[in-house]
Amino acid sequence: QVQLVQSGSELKKPGASVKISCKASGNTFTSYAMNWVRQAPGQGLEWMGWINTNTGNPTYAQGFTGRFVFSLDTSVSTAYLQISSLKAEDTAVYYCATPPPDASLVQGFDYWGQGALVTVSS
C-alpha cells in the first residue's frame, strides 16, 4: 500500500526558508512521479510542479520558479520542497501527490500526503 507521509507544521518569519519532506513507502521510490500542490487558506488547489524520481529532473509551474526547489534523497525514499525568502502569501498547506507506482503522470494523483501547513508571520 502506497503511503506518503509529510513533515509537520512550520511557523516561519518572512524572509526565512523552509524545507518540507514527503517520505514514500509501499513501492520502489523511483516508481513514483512526485508532484507538489499548494492550497492557501480557504482557497483552491494549485499545481506547483513535479520531480522525476528516476532522473531528479524537476518541472516547475508558472509562478513557482526561483524561490521553490524540488529535491530528492532516494536513500531514504523522500522528496523535499524548499521555499526560500518566505512571504506572507506563502502561507498554505503543501501536499505531495503521485499517480500509482509506474503509472503515467497523466493518470492523475491517486496518492496524497496528509499535507504540511506552513505559516509565514512576523
Next chain:
Amino acid sequence: QSALTQPPSASGSPGQSVTISCTGTSSDVGGYNYVSWYQQHPGKAPKLMIYEVSKRPSGVPDRFSGSKSGNTASLTVSGLQAEDEADYYCSSYAGRNYWVFGGGTKFTVL
C-alpha cells in the same frame, strides 16, 4: 497556464443527480483525454474520484461519473448522499508534463 473554470458552488437534494462543469481551452481540457476530478472534505487531503475523463479508481462508487465535450469536462454525481458534500476540483493535463487545476466547486447536499 490559467486555472480551469468551475462554478463556485452547486447543490442538490439527497437522491438527486447533479453535474459540475469544468471549462478549459484546446490546450488543456480540449486537447487531451486526461481530465481528473478530486473530492476534498474539510481538513483532509484531496481524493481522486475520476481520471482520464471517465475512469474510476478502485473503491470510488459508480454514482460518480465523468465526461467531456470539447473544452468542457463534467462530473456527475447521481443518487446524492450526505457524504458527497465536499469541495470538488477538476484538473487537466496541459502538455509537456504540466497540469492545471480548476478553481473548485463547493458542493452542498440540501
